Amino acid sequence: xxxxxxxxxxxxxxxxxxxxxxxxxxxxxxxxxxxxxxxxxxxxxxxxxxxxxxxxxxxxxxxxxxxxxxxxxxxxxxxxxxxxxxxxxxxxxxxxxxxxxxxxxxxxxxxxxxxxxxxxxxxxxxxxxxxxxxxxxxxxxxxxxxxxxxxxxxxxxxxxxxxxxxxxxxxxxxxxxxxxxxxxxxxxxxxxxxxxxxxxxxxxxxxxxxxxxxxxxxxxxxxxxxxxxxxxxxxxxxxxxxxxxxxxxxxxxxxxxxxxxxxxxxxxxxxxxxxxxxxxxxxxxxxxxxxxxxxxxxxxxxxxxxxxxxxxxxxxxxxxxxxxxxxxxxxxxxxxxxxxxxxxxxxxxxxxxxxxxxxxxxxxxxxxxxxxxxxxxxxxxxxxxxxxxxxxxxxxxxxxxxxxxxxxxxxxxxxxxxxxxxxxxxxxxxxxxxxxxxxxxxxxxxxxxxxxxxxxxxxxxxxxxxxxxxxxxxxxxxxxxxxxxxxxxxxxxxxxxxxxxxxxxxxxxxxxxxxxxxxxxxxxxxxxxxxxxxxxxxxxxxxxxxxxxxxxxxxxxxxxxxxxxxxxxxxxxxxxxxxxxxxxxxxxxxxxxxxxxxxxxxxxxxxxxxxxxxxxxxxxxxxxxxx
Amino acid sequence: xxxxxxxxxxxxxxxxxxxxxxxxxxxxxxxxxxxxxxxxxxxxxxxxxxxxxxxxxxxxxxxxxxxxxxxxxxxxxxxxxxxxxxxxxxxxxxxxxxxxxxxxxxxxxxxxxxxxxxxxxxxxxxxxxxxxxxxxxxxxxxxxxxxxxxxxxxxxxxxxxxxxxxxxxxxxxxxxxxxxxxxxxxxxxxxx
Numbered sequence: 001x002x003x004x005x006x007x008x009x010x011x012x013x014x015x016x017x018x019x020x021x022x023x024x025x026x027x028x029x030x031x032x033x034x035x036x037x038x039x040x041x042x043x044x045x046x047x048x049x050x051x052x053x054x055x056x057x058x059x060x061x062x063x064x065x066x067x068x069x070x071x072x073x074x075x076x077x078x079x080x081x082x083x084x085x086x087x088x089x090x091x092x093x094x095x096x097x098x099x100x101x102x103x104x105x106x107x108x109x110x111x112x113x114x115x116x117x118x119x120x121x122x123x124x125x126x127x128x129x130x131x132x133x134x135x136x137x138x139x140x141x142x143x144x145x146x147x148x149x150x151x152x153x154x155x156x157x158x159x160x161x162x163x164x165x166x167x168x169x170x171x172x173x174x175x176x177x178x179x180x181x182x183x184x185x186x187x188x189x190x191x192x193x194x195x196x197x198x199x200x201x202x203x204x205x206x207x208x209x210x211x212x213x214x215x216x217x218x219x220x221x222x223x224x225x226x227x228x229x230x231x232x233x234x235x236x237x238x239x240x241x242x243x244x245x246x247x248x249x250x251x252x253x254x255x256x257x258x259x260x261x262x263x264x265x266x267x268x269x270x271x272x273x274x275x276x277x278x279x280x281x282x283x284x285x286x287x288x289x290x291x292x293x294x295x296x297x298x299x300x301x302x303x304x305x306x307x308x309x310x311x312x313x314x315x316x317x318x319x320x321x322x323x324x325x326x327x328x329x330x331x332x333x334x335x336x337x338x339x340x341x342x343x344x345x346x347x348x349x350x351x352x353x354x355x356x357x358x359x360x361x362x363x364x365x366x367x368x369x370x371x372x373x374x375x376x377x378x379x380x381x382x383x384x385x386x387x388x389x390x391x392x393x394x395x396x397x398x399x400x401x402x403x404x405x406x407x408x409x410x411x412x413x414x415x416x417x418x419x420x421x422x423x424x425x426x427x428x429x430x431x432x433x434x435x436x437x438x439x440x441x442x443x444x445x446x447x448x449x450x451x452x453x454x455x456x457x458x459x460x461x462x463x464x465x466x467x468x469x470x471x472x473x474x475x476x477x478x479x480x481x482x483x484x485x486x487x488x489x490x491x492x493x494x495x496x497x498x499x500x501x502x503x504x505x506x507x508x509x510x511x512x513x514x515x516x517x518x519x520x521x522x523x524x525x526x527x528x529x530x531x532x533x534x535x536x537x538x539x540x541x542x543x544x545x546x547x548x549x550x551x552x553x554x555x556x557x558x559x560x561x562x563x564x565x566x567x568x569x570x571x572x573x574x575x576x577x578x579x580x581x582x583x584x585x586x587x588x589x590x591x592x593x594x595x596x597x598x599x600x601x602x603x604x605x606x607x608x609x610x611x612x613x614x615x616x617x618x619x620x621x622x623x624x625x626x627x
Numbered sequence: 628x629x630x631x632x633x634x635x636x637x638x639x640x641x642x643x644x645x646x647x648x649x650x651x652x653x654x655x656x657x658x659x660x661x662x663x664x665x666x667x668x669x670x671x672x673x674x675x676x677x678x679x680x681x682x683x684x685x686x687x688x689x690x691x692x693x694x695x696x697x698x699x700x701x702x703x704x705x706x707x708x709x710x711x712x713x714x715x716x717x718x719x720x721x722x723x724x725x726x727x728x729x730x731x732x733x734x735x736x737x738x739x740x741x742x743x744x745x746x747x748x749x750x751x752x753x754x755x756x757x758x759x760x761x762x763x764x765x766x767x768x769x770x771x772x773x774x775x776x777x778x779x780x781x782x783x784x785x786x787x788x789x790x791x792x793x794x795x796x797x798x799x800x801x802x803x804x805x806x807x808x809x810x811x812x813x814x815x816x817x818x819x
Contacts, residue, residue, distance in 0.1 A: 181677060225665045331812075388677045396675070398668055422699065425673065427692035485688060486673040 017181055017389045018139050018153040019381030021189075022128060022169070024083040024212030024238060025348060027051050028378035029135045031143065032386030037193070037379045040142040048374065049138070051211075053130045054078040055117055056540065063134040066537045068274075069590065073544045075101035075270035077117055081240055082131075084212040085113050085124035087164035088236075096236035097244070101266035101273070111459075125168045129175025136176055153178045154385040156377050159185035159208075159215040160233030160402045162448050163460050163490045170489070181388050183487035186210070187217035188397055189380030190346040191226055193371060202341040205329075207359050207367065208377075209322060210347035212238040216326045218333035218340075227398040229333035230421045232325040237318060239280070239349040245314035246276035246306060250291040254302055258608070262293065262300070271295070283311050284351045294597070294604050296551035301604030312354045319355055323362050332421050337364055345369040346376055399424055401488050407480060408445035408454035410435060417482045420450065426484040431477050431497075438470035442478055446492060465494050467501045541589040542580060548593065549577045552600050555607060566602045573599040643697030643710055653704075653711060653774035660701060667694045704767055705805065708798050711774065717791055719798060731800060738807060752811065759808040766801050773797060 019030045019037070026048040030039045039047045046065075054067035055077045062070060071078045079102055085093065089111035090104050105116040107123075114121040140147045155178075157169050166183060173180045187206035202221040208214065215233035219226055250272060251263045262268035275291050282289035283306070293302040330337065343363045350356060350373050360367045371379065386392035400421045406414040407430070417428050434442060442465045449457030468476050477497040484490055495502045552574060559567050573596040580592050644651040647663040669675065671694055676687040700706045712718055738759075745755035776790045 182674065220661075222661065223665060225668060227664075388674060390678070396669060396672055398672065423695035425688045425692045426695055427689070428696075483688075483692070486691075 015145060015149040015152070016139070016143060017385035018135075018150065018178075019189075019378055019383070019385045020132070020135060020153050020155045021186070021378035021381055022083065022131065022155055022157075022172070023051055023377075024081050024210055024240065025051055026211075026374065027131050027135055028375060029139050030375075030378040030382035031139070032382045032389070032391055037382035037386065039375055039378055040139050042138050043141065049131065049134060050080075051083065051128075051131055052078065052080045053082065053127045055122065057119075061130045062537065063130055069537070070540050071101070071270045071274065072267060073540055073547075075266040076103060078102065078270070079115050079122075079124075079127050080273075081212050082115075082124045082127035084236065084240065085115070086128070087124075087162075087168040088113055093236075098236070098240065099244070099263070099269060101270040103266075123171075125171040126175055128169070128172035132172055132176030132178055136178060151177060151179055152181050154182050154184055154381045154388065155180050156184050156186045156189050156381050158210075158213040158233060158235055159187050159217050159228075159231040159399075160213065160235050161488075162235075162403055162458055163405075163488075164458065165235065166487065166489050180487070182384065183489075184381060184384050184397065185215070185217065185228070185231065185399055185488075186213075186377045187215045187231070187346060188219070188226060188228055188399055189384060190344060190371075190376045191217070191219050191221075191380070192383050192395065192397065193376045193380035194342075194344055194368075203335060203339050204342045204344060205326070205340050205363060206344045206346055207322070207326065207350065208233075208346040209349040209355060210238050211349070212236070212240050214238060214322050214325065216322070216329045218329050218335050224394040225396045225398060227423075228400045229335065230329045230331075231400060231402050232329040232332070233402065234321065234325060237321060238347075241318055242280055242311075242315050242349065242352070243273060243276040245318075246279050246289075246291060246311065247272045249306060249310065249314065250275070250293060250302065250304055253304055254293065254300060258298075258300060260298055260300060262295070262298075268295070279306060280311075280352070283308055284353060294601060296548070296555070296600065296604050296607070299604070299607040301601055301608050308354070315352075315354070319358050323358065326359075326362060340365060343367040346373050348374050399486075399488065401426065401484055403448045403458075404450055405446070405448050405460075405482055405484075405490060406454075406457075407432070408447060412454050413452055414447055414454050414457060417480070418484060422484075424484045424488050425486050427481065429479055429481045431479050433474050433478065434468070434471070434476050435473050437473050439473065439476075440468050440470055441466045442468070442476075444480060444492075444494060446490075460490065463492070463494070465496060465501065467499075468496050469499050471498070537586040538584065538589060541586055541593060545577055545580055545589060545593045545596065548596055548600065549574065552596065552603065555603060558603060558606050561606055562602055566599070570599045570603065641693060641697070642714060643700045646693055646697035647701065649701070651711070651714065652778070653707065653771055655701060655707065660698065664694065664698045704770065705798065705801055708770060708774075708794075712795070712798075715777065715791075717795075719795060728796065731796070735803065742807065742811065756808060756811055759804055759811070763801060763804045763808070766797065766804065769797055770794075 016031050019032070021028045028039055028048055030037055041047045042049070049064045050068055052064065052067040052071070054062045054070040054074060056062065056070070056074065057077070067078055071080070081100070084098065085104070090106050090113045092111070093104065093113055103116040104113045105121060106112060107114050107121070112123070114123055115127065136150055137147060140150045143150065153173065155169060155173060157166060161169070169183065170180060187208045190208060191204055191206050204219045204221060206215075206217045206219065208216070213233065213235045214237045215231060217231040218229045220229055221227070247263065251261065255261050262272055272293055275293055279289035279291045288305045288307040289311070291302070291304045291306060293300065340363060343359065343365050345356060345359065345367045350359070350369060356367060356369070383392060383395070384397065387395050401418060401424050402420060404416050404420045405418040406416040409415045409432070415430060417430050418426055432442065443462060444465065445454060445462045446460040447454050447457040448460055451457050465478055475498070479495050479497055481493045482490060483493070552570070559570060562570070573592075576592045577596050580589055583589050583592070642651070647660070647667055649655065649659065649663055668691065671687050671690040673684055673687050673691060676684045700710050709719055741755060745751040773790060773794045777794060780788060780790050
């Protein structure tokens with residue numbers, strides 16, 4: 001046995017390494033300590049931080065549950081699913097069918113979508129950065145440590161993240177003042193958490209369907225070494241897309257009945273999205289779910305039942321896409337379905353019974369979800385942090401790069417330098433030459449993807465090797481070296497062999513940020529970083545309450561038609577609302593607001609002309625429950 | 628600005644068998660290869676060097692990249708053969724093979740026709756793919772005795788060596804079969 005290096009001496013002195021699952025929908029943080037891997041909760045005992053950030057016009061960004069509350073009040077300034085926006089252009093995002101309540105705009109001269117707040121444009125990496133700052137604070141409080149001491153983390157990313165998305169994740173961590181010790185693929189982290197290393201030799205598939213991304217990885221396990229054989233996926237496919245199918249079902253029904261397109265306004269999209277999320281969760285536990293949508297101003301009150309068959313039909317094409325990716329991964333791994341010892345389910349979307357059944361059927365085995373699919377990735381990240389900090393021995397992750405890397409060559413085709421599913425870290429070289437007499441500079445265009453033409457792949461950036469002495473065409477030999485580090489991040493070097501000219505290897509990121517831009521982003525954001533979260537939330541809730549109250553009072557005359565109990569409830573709720581200006585606890589205001597909204601629902605129904613509404617409801621119940 | 632023109636690929640300089648501490652030869656037990664990778668990874672993977680000086684971490688990253696490349700080269704019998712021929716001082720020539728026999732050229736023509744006809748529907752395509760795979764496997768089985776014969780024929784650089792010629796022809800044929808199959812898979816993958 002070879003002698004192993006001494007591990008973790010330094011790292012142990014530098015404080016805990018966090019394990020962070022930076023998810024599309026929720027973010028979790030875990031640590032590995034004496035009791036093993038455990039999730040850190042906030043002071044209210046909540047483990048999941050919703051990955052939502054709201055930017056009030058005046059004041060500091062709000063993160064998590066409080067940000068969700070602001071979604072209906074301030075839909076254009078409340079950002080959900082920022083992970084999906086990472087290193088993508090507006091065109092790419094709309095091509096994937098995603099719609100957002102907040103406006104997006106491309107950064108000048110780049111294929112990079114930013115959230116347009118009006119007074120400034122926010123990079124999605126910064127938005128994730130705000131989430132990471134909140135997580136870092138939570139960890140410091142939970143671990144009773146100085147904020148400054150909590151600065152190192154293992155962060156998980158979708159296995160199928162490309163180079164630009166990985167770089168952007170690094171930018172987000174930099175923004176939050178966190179050093180990424182290692183970026184780990186989410187499915188790989190999940191496999192680690194399952195502790196499958198106890199067995200001798202195993203072949204495992206991890207199916208990870210989250211809020212916005214899908215990954216499948218095939219792993220071989222042996223003596224504590226987790227080796228990824230192949231991975232496949234889609235970084236624009238997840239639970240968000242399932243929500244969208246529900247949103248469309250209801251939006252269509254509302255439009256047929258009222259002529260009103262609720263998806264046309266940011267507020268409508270935002271409210272309907274929240275309704276769809278709730279409905280989807282109900283559908284995971286019951287035969288049907290309820291889509292509730294209410295807009296007093298537009299005189300719409302909508303309740304619609306969606307049964308699981310309808311939902312299943314709507315999401316079948318999306319689920320099929322994931323199963324196709326599973327086949328690709330198996331083929332690349334050189335593994336057959338019958339060789340698999342286990343199939344593991346990860347990610348909140350695998351709670352959907354149809355998804356679970358489809359995966360089990362596809363792999364011809366019962367798919368496991370013993371560990372909470374929402375938490376397994378964070379636990380795995382904490383374990384990996386434990387390994388890197390020297391607290392856990394004899395575990396090692398060996399991962400691969402998900403997509404091929406290459407260079408554009410003559411005629412616009414791609415010369416592949418590193419193939420997909422190559423083990424990382426990896427190094428590869430290729431030599432290029434000129435094809436024009438006396439050519440003194442060569443342009444290199446780095447691309448990532450599987451398509452044959454460079455233009456069809458993801459462009460990672462261009463650089464130019466200048467100062468080559470004039471030589472006949474074909475004589476210069478420019479060697480380009482690609483290096484993928486253990487995080488799967490690419491570095492490129494180039495050198496002309498005959499003259500010794502080295503490339504100016506700075507790649508101008510087409511999707512990401514330059515170092516200067518990261519610094520500016522940091523400076524901008526920290527400039528107004530004074531915390532006053534409670535005050536902010538209180539003000540927001542009161543504004544929201546006042547607006548609902550106003551709409552109700554405008555239609556007070558109609559309450560005469562309500563049954564007595566409903567009328568009394570509404571009166572009480574309005575009275576409560578009148579006292580709210582004196583209340584200083586935001587939770588109490590939220591309670592008053594929720595009650596007023598609920599109490600006002602019958603009124604909104606009245607507004608919608610009750611009789612016709614009944615007819616439509618019957619019609620839809622029939623349509624959605626029958627085949 | 629003119630884009631780059633690709634020329635020959637540079638294989639790494641080190642001997643992949645040495646990198647993984649394995650005995651040089653065509654015959655390679657798959658689990659021995661896996662074990663060699665595991666052992667080398669436990670020593671050199673950058674995860675094992677966290678907290679050490681940055682130069683050491685860089686060195687570990689470079690070593691691990693070399694280990695990964697060596698493993699990939701040896702795992703696949705075709706690239707393993709290429710490595711062995713190169714170590715034998717008789718690397719396969721780049722690009723198309725000028726020494727292909729007329730019989731093989733005929734076979735290529737026939738396979739091309741068959742591929743075209745099979746492309747019509749997924750079922751014939753999948754059957755054709757399986758046929759190619761079968762041919763590949765049958766051809767692979769001819770390699771071990773040839774490498775044995777090459778070993779016993781001794782150091783023959785620069786001399787006429789019928790075993791070497793047969794081996795190279797065999798490998799060219801295998802590479803051709805694989806390329807045809809991969810193109811087929813790639814085009815179905817693209818259209819999916």
